Amino acid sequence: MGDPDTEGEGSSEGGSEAETALDETVERSFTCTFCGFGMIHEVPLLQAEAQSVCYNCGDWTTQSADSEVVVRAAETAAEALADGLMTERQALAYLLREVAGLDRQTTADAMESTPSNVDNLQRRASEKVDAARDLVDGLETLESTTAPEETPEELPETPDADG
Structure with missing residues (x-):
């Protein structure tokens, strides 16, 4: 069996309480x-x-x-985010580096990995997050251009002041 850091995308069931947290x-x-x-x-x-x-x-x-407290919170969040599009370890690397702002070595130590492996996990997760954002932006653009135009209600005509 391969390294859990570099294996293919996993999946987990969504809809948990963790997602709302x-x-x-x-x-x-x-x-x-x-x-x-x-x-x-x-x-x-x-x-x-x-x-x-x-x-x-x-x-x-x-x-x-305390970085250990932040790491535990990130692990909980990563578990909720790992949904088949990215692995839990990719999500954890992304959250610790991009969201929490921890440095490479602290993240590697927390993940029991190497800084270069953290870089790879973070890069793959960032690519997936960017692709997901592009998808959402594309959908929003399509929805805004295909939504029926709202017509303003016609105002009742008022007689001219002159006539």
Whole structure:
């Protein structure tokens, strides 16, 4: 059997509760990158950084979440996104790199893989996401050009002020 990172596209059943959770916000602990103070913010599921005023040092700072927490959230999301068009590992590489913004090595470590394999998985997933977006754009264009034109309701005629 081949490497699970490079095997063909898998499939899973959709319609799960995980799909509806992709747009949820979560309360996540973040650490001020200036003073190390921990704070909790409500953020989108895969947000790895937040910017706000630190409650401890009072500075406007970037605060980082624990990457392991973000990886676990991405694994849950990848499971929901893997639908036969892309594998769960492709989805995970895409989510960690493109959405969460983790670096190659952190992503590779989280996936127990190599940075070059993460690059390949991410590239294949990006190609599939772009193709899906093109498909949706094409469908929207077709729908907008073939939709029946709405005719404005005729207004009742009003007599001229002169006559």
